[in-house]
Amino acid sequence: xxxxxxxxxxxxxxxxxxxxxxxxxxxxxxxxxxxxxxxxxxxxxxxxxxxxxxxxxxxxxxxxxxxxxxxxxxxxxxxxxxxxxxxxxxxxxxxxxxxxxxxxxxxxxxxxxxxxxxxxxxxxxxxxxxxxxxxxxxxxxxxxxxxxxxxxxxxxxxxxxxxxxxxxxxxxxxxxxxxxxxxxxxxxxxxxxxxxxxxxxxxxxxxxxxxxxxxxxxxxxxxxxxxxxxxxxxxxxxxxxxxxxxxxxxxxxxxxxxxxxxxxxxxxxxxxxx
Amino acid sequence: xxxxxxxxxxxxxxxxxxxxxxxxxxxxxxxxxxxxxxxxxxxxxxxxxxxxxxxxxxxxxxxxxxxxxxxxxxxxxxxxxxxxxxxxxxxxxxxxxxxxxxxxxxxxxxxxxxxxxxxxxxxxxxxxxxxxxxxxxxxxxxxxxxxxxxxxxxxxxxxxxxxxxxxxxxxxxxxxxxxxxxxxxxxxxxxxxxxxxxxxxxxxxxxxxxxxxxxxxxxxxxxxxxxxxxxxxxxxxxxxxxxxxxxxxxxxxxxxxxxxxxxxxxxxxxxxxxxxxxxxxxxxxxxxxxxxxxxxxxxxxxxxxxxxx
Numbered sequence: 001x002x003x004x005x006x007x008x009x010x011x012x013x014x015x016x017x018x019x020x021x022x023x024x025x026x027x028x029x030x031x032x033x034x035x036x037x038x039x040x041x042x043x044x045x046x047x048x049x050x051x052x053x054x055x056x057x058x059x060x061x062x063x064x065x066x067x068x069x070x071x072x073x074x075x076x077x078x079x080x081x082x083x084x085x086x087x088x089x090x091x092x093x094x095x096x097x098x099x100x101x102x103x104x105x106x107x108x109x110x111x112x113x114x115x116x117x118x119x120x121x122x123x124x125x126x127x128x129x130x131x132x133x134x135x136x137x138x139x140x141x142x143x144x145x146x147x148x149x150x151x152x153x154x155x156x157x158x159x160x161x162x163x164x165x166x167x168x169x170x171x172x173x174x175x176x177x178x179x180x181x182x183x184x185x186x187x188x189x190x191x192x193x194x195x196x197x198x199x200x201x202x203x204x205x206x207x208x209x210x211x212x213x214x215x216x217x218x219x220x221x222x223x224x225x226x227x228x229x230x231x232x233x234x235x236x237x238x239x240x241x242x243x244x245x246x247x248x249x250x251x252x253x254x255x256x257x258x259x260x261x262x263x264x265x266x267x268x269x270x271x272x273x274x
Numbered sequence: 275x276x277x278x279x280x281x282x283x284x285x286x287x288x289x290x291x292x293x294x295x296x297x298x299x300x301x302x303x304x305x306x307x308x309x310x311x312x313x314x315x316x317x318x319x320x321x322x323x324x325x326x327x328x329x330x331x332x333x334x335x336x337x338x339x340x341x342x343x344x345x346x347x348x349x350x351x352x353x354x355x356x357x358x359x360x361x362x363x364x365x366x367x368x369x370x371x372x373x374x375x376x377x378x379x380x381x382x383x384x385x386x387x388x389x390x391x392x393x394x395x396x397x398x399x400x401x402x403x404x405x406x407x408x409x410x411x412x413x414x415x416x417x418x419x420x421x422x423x424x425x426x427x428x429x430x431x432x433x434x435x436x437x438x439x440x441x442x443x444x445x446x447x448x449x450x451x452x453x454x455x456x457x458x459x460x461x462x463x464x465x466x467x468x469x470x471x472x473x474x475x476x477x478x479x480x481x482x483x484x485x486x487x488x489x490x491x492x493x494x495x496x497x498x499x500x501x502x503x504x505x506x507x508x509x510x511x512x513x514x515x516x517x518x519x520x521x522x523x524x525x526x527x528x529x530x531x532x533x534x535x536x537x538x539x540x541x542x543x544x545x546x547x548x549x550x551x552x553x554x555x556x557x558x559x560x561x562x563x564x565x566x567x568x569x570x571x572x573x574x575x576x577x578x579x580x581x582x583x
Contacts, residue, residue: 011483012393014386014496021390024383028409028463031420034430038423087304094300101294107301114312118521118565120538121558124545125315128322128555131332151311154304212413215523219542229415236528245423248416259411263404 036252039245056246065231066247073211073227076142080149081157081206087150088157088206089199093191096165114152122152123219130220140222148220149210156209157202160266164198201265204258211251316562323556331549341552345560362540369536372451372526373519376458377512380466383459384511388470392477403471410464418528421457422448425529449531457529458519465518466511473507506575513572517565537561 039057043050060066088111095107114122130144172194176186214229221230228247235244323341325333345362391402409417424431425447432444447453477500485495501508523538530536535543537557544554 011479011486014389015492017386017390017393020383020386024387024463025405027460028406031424031460032409032412032417034423035416035420083307087307091301091304094297098293098297101297103298107298107305110305110308110313111301113308116565116569117312117316118518118538118561120521120523120541121316121319121562122312124541124554124558125319126311127545128318128551129315147307147311151307154308158304208411212415214413214415219545229413232415232419233524233528244419248413248419251413252416255412256408259408263407 032252035245036249038242039249041242041245044241056242057250060243060246060250063243065226066228066243069226069228069231072142072225073229076145076149076227077207077210079146080153080210081203083146083150084153084206085157085161085199085203088154088202089161089195091154092158092161092165096162097168097170111158112155115155119152119215123216126216127219134222142225144220144222145217145225145227148216149213152213152216153206153209157206160201160205161195161198163266164195164201168194197265201262204262204265208255208258211254319555319558323552323559325552327550327552331545331551333551338552341550341556344553345556365535365537365540368451368534369520372455372458372536373516373522375455376462376519377466377516379455379459380463380515381508381512384463384466384470385508387463388467388507389474391467392471392474406464406467406471410468414461414524415528417461418457418525421453421460422528425453425456448529449533451530451534453529454526454534454536457525458522461525462515462519465514469510469514470504470507473504473510477503509575510572513568513575517568521561521565 038049040052040054041049042053042055091107091111095104095111098104126144126148130148134140134144168191172190173186176190177183181189212229213227214233217227218230218233221227226234228251232244232247235241322333324337324339326336326338326340328334387406391399391406394402423429426432427444427446427448431447432441435441436444447456481499481503482495485499490498520536521538522536523542526534526536526539530539538561541554541557541561544550544557548554
């Protein structure tokens with residue numbers, strides 16, 4: 001008996017850790033799982049199960065407001081992730097693999113600024129700023145939302161690209177230069193293909209972040225410019241139907257898909273590193 | 275000889291200058307975007323906080339400390355403006371109290387969870403990490419919705435309690451401070467677990483073993499060895515949870531139901547029905563400063579953590 005007790009004793013073990021952890025994960029996943037399950041409910045209730053059906057997905061898909069919001073969300077997310085990824089890639093090339101230079105800390109703080117300022121403060125600031133521009137120019141299109149989303153997506157695109165660049169083998173670029181490649185050729189043929197997984201990962205993160213944004217969008221959007229999250233937030237004022245569950249589940253599926261791809265991409269990076 | 279090395283030096287200096295110029299040129303577009311879409315407008319907010327409110331919305335371009343005065347005044351309960359002061363004070367107090375409680379709850383739940391994940395081996399650890407990351411990246415609104423569905427009068431929690439015979443009538447949990455607290459703890463738990471995990475993962479278990487060898491019991495080992503070593507992770511996680519909790523907007527709006535406002539909702543109110551943009555602006559700047567102070571503390575703690583590796 002004493003022998004067995006000694007065998008099962010591990011310095012890493014602490015009592016109570018496993019049950020609390022399992023309870024935590026159960027609590028983290030139960031609400032999400034319930035949303036997913038009830039999105040397939042045939043009945044009108046969000047609490048009473050009345051059989052399996054795609055009814056609410058069909059209703060959501062036929063809802064013109066949902067269609068428009070979906071397209072708007074995707075358009076904004078595509079533009080924002082595109083713009084922020086290109087700019088973040090350039091900035092990452094300018095700020096990694098170089099000695100500290102005058103202003104490098106300033107650039108770093110500026111790029112990460114959206115991560116540090118509470119979103120509600122940025123939202124209010126953009127509301128004031130864009131309200132003035134809207135009055136001055138009379139333009140109230142999607143560009144404001146795309147601009148705002150691009151800005152707060154920059155740090156999310158920047159971080160994986162920077163990580164990838166820092167882990168990169170510089171000797172390949174030096175070899176290319178030795179073999180008379182121009183700086184542009186070196187970049188195009190050597191650097192870019194090597195950083196590509198980081199760039200794709202950054203773009204995907206930016207896409208998810210843009211797709212998920214509620215607060216800044218809610219403050220910046222003009223009338224009739226709902227994205228999916230702000231549409232869902234607006235629905236809250238009325239009675240909640242499983243339609244919102246269906247939209248949530250669809251968004252959730254898309255997020256998990258992109259994240260799994262992201263993990264696979266960045267995970268493969270790490271494998272390559274010794 | 276000396277001329278040659280001087281020209282070499284000047285060449286090197288030229289190359290360095292070119293490199294700096296190149297770095298700045300590459301960063302410039304991103305900086306310009308952030309200046310227009312993030313940092314610049316913050317300066318406008320700062321300016322607005324020193325102006326007078328317009329009749330319907332916006333501002334009148336007259337310098338005034340009134341907006342800042344209104345925040346400070348709210349602390350003085352022996353003044354004429356008692357009603358207003360009380361309302362401000364209640365909101366500030368609720369924000370701080372709920373944020374601190376959220377930090378404490380996530381710490382109590384997150385510490386064992388992070389410890390569990392950090393003490394798994396190889397592939398298992400990746401699996402659990404992935405499980406904690408999915409809720410972390412799931413839309414905040416969806417997660418808040420999920421909690422809303424759970425806590426409703428006819429929701430799962432109340433149904434289960436009634437079915438078990440623990441309560442006769444469904445509890446009104448939704449639209450109370452408790453609902454906001456549950457929601458924020460739920461939403462921010464992964465933010466606590468990730469830095470704690472990073473700290474525990476680096477823990478040298480030979481120290482723990484040494485503690486047991488020297489006849490320390492579990493409690494002593496935890497309090498005297500593990501806790502001091504992972505303290506930077508605890509502080510980091512606490513700040514990472516406290517900062518967004520204090521600025522929370524979506525969770526109190528959805529689960530608090532308008533009555534139970536926090537600072538974030540109060541700021542929005544000033545730009546909507548409140549029609550007091552300068553007060554909203556000064557509150558925003560105040561919130562920004564509190565968050566910056568917390569983050570500076572975080573930077574100092576994490577830079578002190580580095581040398582220990």
